[in-house]
Amino acid sequence: MNRVMEDVARDATQLPRQQRLALARFLLELDAAPSTEAVDNDWDAEIRDRVQAVQSGQAKALPYAEVLARIDQRFGP
Numbered sequence: 001m002n003r004v005m006e007d008v009a010r011d012a013t014q015l016p017r018q019q020r021l022a023l024a025r026f027l028l029e030l031d032a033a034p035s036t037e038a039v040d041n042d043w044d045a046e047i048r049d050r051v052q053a054v055q056s057g058q059a060k061a062l063p064y065a066e067v068l069a070r071i072d073q074r075f076g077p
Helices: 003-013 017-030 036-056 064-075
Strands: none
8 A cells, every 4th residue: 555545544544433434435436336317317318319310311220130130140049
């Protein structure tokens, strides 16, 4: 552990219990996955973009049977 980490760890151990827990929660939330609402919003935007691309002719839809055939061809039955 480098010097800065040692100092931070030492200082953190000297905090009152509630402050240590608040610090731990803060640090865990820094690396937490995005909230479900954020993920849902991202998916909604992706779906809208794909629908718009198909409707405008920028992308073409494939028949379901062709999609399955391509999957089987690529990954096997």
